[in-house]
Amino acid sequence: xxxxxxxxxxxxxxxxxxxxxxxxxxxxxxxxxxxxxxxxxxxxxxxxxxxxxxxxxxxxxxxxxxxxxxxxxxxxxxxxxxxxxxxxxxxxxxxxxxxxxxxxxxxxxxxxxxxxxxxxxxxxxxxxxxxxxxxxxxxxxxxxxxxxxxxxxxxxxxxxxxxxxxxxxxxxxxxxxxxxxxxxxxxxx
Numbered sequence: 001x002x003x004x005x006x007x008x009x010x011x012x013x014x015x016x017x018x019x020x021x022x023x024x025x026x027x028x029x030x031x032x033x034x035x036x037x038x039x040x041x042x043x044x045x046x047x048x049x050x051x052x053x054x055x056x057x058x059x060x061x062x063x064x065x066x067x068x069x070x071x072x073x074x075x076x077x078x079x080x081x082x083x084x085x086x087x088x089x090x091x092x093x094x095x096x097x098x099x100x101x102x103x104x105x106x107x108x109x110x111x112x113x114x115x116x117x118x119x120x121x122x123x124x125x126x127x128x129x130x131x132x133x134x135x136x137x138x139x140x141x142x143x144x145x146x147x148x149x150x151x152x153x154x155x156x157x158x159x160x161x162x163x164x165x166x167x168x169x170x171x172x173x174x175x176x177x178x179x180x181x182x183x184x185x186x187x188x189x
Contacts, residue, residue, distance in 0.1 A: 002070050003077040009035060010062045010081030018113060021050070021057025023120035028061050029127060037069050044131040047124075052177050058082055133159060154187045 009031050017024030025047060032038050038046070046068075050060035059079060066078025100106050132155050158180050165171040171179075 003073055005035070006066050006069060006074050007077040007081035009037075010066070010078045011085060013058065013062070014082040014085035017058065018117065018120075020117070021059075021061070022124050023117045024058045025061070025124035026120055026127065028058065028065075032065060037065055040131055042068070044128060047128055052181075129159075154184075158183055158187075 013024060013027050013031055017027045029040075029043055032043060033040075046061055046064050047057075049064060050057045053060050059082060062078040062082035063075045067075035069078075162176060162180060165176060165179075166173075
């Protein structure tokens with residue numbers, strides 16, 4: 001029964017989550033919270049792990065949640081659940097896309113979907129940022145800030161340095177994750 005539950009939960013995520021893995025994170029978070037599968041802190045770990053492992057973020061997240069909740073069979077059920085809707089929709093889309101490619105309605109729908117995708121990615125960034133940079137428990141170096149409990153200084157520095165290294169020095173993501181993983185282990189561990 002729990003495998004059907006995991007399959008159904010992630011089938012719903014796969015069916016209604018548009019815009020790729022990062023855009024699907026808010027929907028995945030709502031689902032795991034609604035069903036009580038993991039805490040917000042565990043979800044932040046899931047996001048980090050999903051980013052550093054090869055493959056699509058949503059698939060990695062589903063696999064992680066399924067395995068965390070009920071082992072290998074749970075991982076398989078959740079992974080199939082999140083992948084199946086996209087597979088079915090792509091088969092249907094391939095059949096009809098040539099026929100409707102020039103449609104103004106289809107073009108308009110794409111113009112409406114693109115900003116939603118950016119908004120969903122922004123919502124995921126805000127959620128993750130809040131859990132990692134503010135009110136988290138990653139380091140003991142905390143700064144009191146009136147309305148907020150505290151900021152975590154080291155993760156904020158890692159965040160800022162990451163933006164600098166990507167934006168200015170064009171460091172590749174895998175190198176950055178290794179460098180910052182080591183920095184986090186040394187400074188936060």
